[in-house]
Amino acid sequence: QITLKESGPTLVKPTQTLTLTCTFSGFSLSTSGVGVGWIRQPPGKALEWLALIYWDDDKRYSPSLKSRLTITKDTSKNQVVLTMTNMDPVDTATYYCAHSGWPTGYFDYWGQGTLVTVSS
Amino acid sequence: SYELTQPLSVSVALGQTARITCGGNNIGSKNVHWYQQKPGQAPVLVIYRDSNRPSGIPERFSGSNSGNTATLTISRAQAGDEADYYCQVWDSSTAFVFGGGTKLTVL
Numbered sequence: 001q002i003t004l005k006e007s008g009p010t011l012v013k014p015t016q017t018l019t020l021t022c023t024f025s026g027f028s029l030s031t032s033g034v035g036v037g038w039i040r041q042p043p044g045k046a047l048e049w050l051a052l053i054y055w056d057d058d059k060r061y062s063p064s065l066k067s068r069l070t071i072t073k074d075t076s077k078n079q080v081v082l083t084m085t086n087m088d089p090v091d092t093a094t095y096y097c098a099h100s101g102w103p104t105g106y107f108d109y110w111g112q113g114t115l116v117t118v119s120s
Numbered sequence: 121s122y123e124l125t126q127p128l129s130v131s132v133a134l135g136q137t138a139r140i141t142c143g144g145n146n147i148g149s150k151n152v153h154w155y156q157q158k159p160g161q162a163p164v165l166v167i168y169r170d171s172n173r174p175s176g177i178p179e180r181f182s183g184s185n186s187g188n189t190a191t192l193t194i195s196r197a198q199a200g201d202e203a204d205y206y207c208q209v210w211d212s213s214t215a216f217v218f219g220g221g222t223k224l225t226v227l
Binding site for chain 1: 121151153155157162163164165168169174206208209210213214215216217218219220221
């Protein structure tokens with residue numbers, strides 16, 4: 001079955017760079033049509049899509065955060081990495097990774113999420 | 121950028137029908153997907169491409185989409201349906217867009 005799990009720091013300081021890793025199983029990012037995305041949710045607030053990478057290395061970013069985000073994949077390790085620069089307290093949120101497909105446009109499997117707090 | 125508008129909250133009596141709307145400019149021309157999120161849990165896909173249910177989702181969950189409004193309908197509402205519900209579309213300019221979420225209360 002498909003599973004995804006996020007890992008990374010739980011606490012980062014303002015201005016630092018956040019690096020999150022999504023480790024997945026049950027599918028391969030070398031398979032045509034497969035994608036993995038990142039979505040975040042500040043406490044008590046709505047979901048916000050951040051970035052997605054497809055099997056062919058096509059990358060999509062949220063227009064509002066594009067300048068701060070980088071998404072990469074390591075197919076051999078079944079991992080997707082998201083980096084977000086210049087972290088701010090408003091970036092405090094639970095960060096989820098999720099499986100998607102082209103051209104489905106939805107997220108059908110989600111990780112459990114990881115809470116990242118930005119504070120000095 | 122494309123925006124989706126949802127009511128902050130919807131209430132429904134136990135056993136009755138709940139309808140949660142998602143508004144967007146000509147949303148009827150897009151595929152709409154719906155997620156259920158219970159407290160402390162990750163979202164779960166409950167409807168994809170307007171009206172399709174993933175395996176394991178009860179038939180009580182249905183969806184429709186036309187004009188400027190998409191609707192998630194939950195029939196015979198149960199206490200276990202209390203959750204936040206999010207609509208989502210894929211837009212050519214913004215890629216993935218989520219609505220602001222609706223809190224469903226079962227009375």
